[in-house]
Amino acid sequence: MVSFIDLGDTVQIKSEPAFKIRKATLEDALAIYRVMQAAFYPLISRGYPKKAVDRTISKPWIIRDRILSASQVLIAEIGNDVVGTVTGFEEHESMRVSSFGVHPMYQCRGIGTELLETLESIAIKNGNHKLFLVTAWVMTEAIQLYQSLGYRKEGFLRSHYYGEDLIIFSKYLFREDDDNWSSSNPKHKIEHCSWRFWLF
Numbered sequence: 459m460v461s462f463i464d465l466g467d468t469v470q471i472k473s474e475p476a477f478k479i480r481k482a483t484l485e486d487a488l489a490i491y492r493v494m495q496a497a498f499y500p501l502i503s504r505g506y507p508k509k510a511v512d513r514t515i516s517k518p519w520i521i522r523d524r525i526l527s528a529s530q531v532l533i534a535e536i537g538n539d540v541v542g543t544v545t546g547f548e549e550h551e552s553m554r555v556s557s558f559g560v561h562p563m564y565q566c567r568g569i570g571t572e573l574l575e576t577l578e579s580i581a582i583k584n585g586n587h588k589l590f591l592v593t594a595w596v597m598t599e600a601i602q603l604y605q606s607l608g609y610r611k612e613g614f615l616r617s618h619y620y621g622e623d624l625i626i627f628s629k630y631l632f633r634e635d636d637d638n639w640s641s642s643n644p645k646h647k648i649e650h651c652s653w654r655f656w657l658f
């Protein structure tokens with residue numbers, strides 16, 4: 459990645475190390491755990507309960523299980539260093555986004571965006587209808603990012619996670635799913651008692 463610094467008459471080109479996104483292997487589990495620690499521990503200073511942070515950071519053996527299962531565990535790496543991660547769980551043709559974090563030293567470079575966009579491409583390729591996730595109010599950068607990528611606030615889980623309110627975000631991957639959610643959709647209308655007329 460290259461950024462430009464305007465120095466009046468001259469423009470200096472400052473190179474930042476490029477990152478690449480790939481699926482995690484078993485050897486990445488410990489590094490993923492460390493990135494999650496680095497990404498989530500600062501949230502404690504914003505008032506997010508330590509218990510909630512500890513529970514959010516999956517232990518390396520859980521990460522290994524996910525890598526071995528059908529879950530989509532992605533990492534961003536710079537050189538040989540894991541600097542970001544996200545996991546997608548496919549359930550009933552929906553993809554739940556989880557364990558999303560970028561090491562604070564590497565935030566604001568587009569790595570989080572690229573991780574989510576890569577997961578979204580996999581979700582589409584695998585025929586999922588939507589992506590969804592839960593987040594907390596203290597995760598302001600994440601909320602901003604989800605909204606900029608087209609996720610919508612769909613609901614709230616109050617006092618749900620160690621006393622914290624959570625927000626549900628979803629992103630619909632096919633137009634018809636986005637249009638057809640409402641109970642006013644004719645597909646969801648109940649034919650009130652019409653079966654009785656067939657009987658009598």
Ligand SMILES: CC(C)(COP(=O)(O)OP(=O)(O)OC[C@H]1O[C@@H](n2cnc3c(N)ncnc32)[C@H](O)[C@@H]1OP(=O)(O)O)[C@@H](O)C(=O)NCCC(=O)NCCS
Pocket residue numbers: 497498558559560561564565566567568569570571572591592593594597598599600602603606
């Ligand atoms: C959320 C997170 C993964 C984003 O990673 P990132 O690599 O910094 O994301 P990007 O560089 O792709 O940023 C994309 C957008 O996020 C938002 N964002 C990122 N950092 C921000 C900051 N410090 N302040 C405000 N918005 C921010 C912006 O909308 C930004 O878009 P912009 O660059 O056009 O302004 C990272 O902030 C993080 O690890 N946070 C702590 C853990 C967390 O909250 N995880 C989410 C769990 S649900």
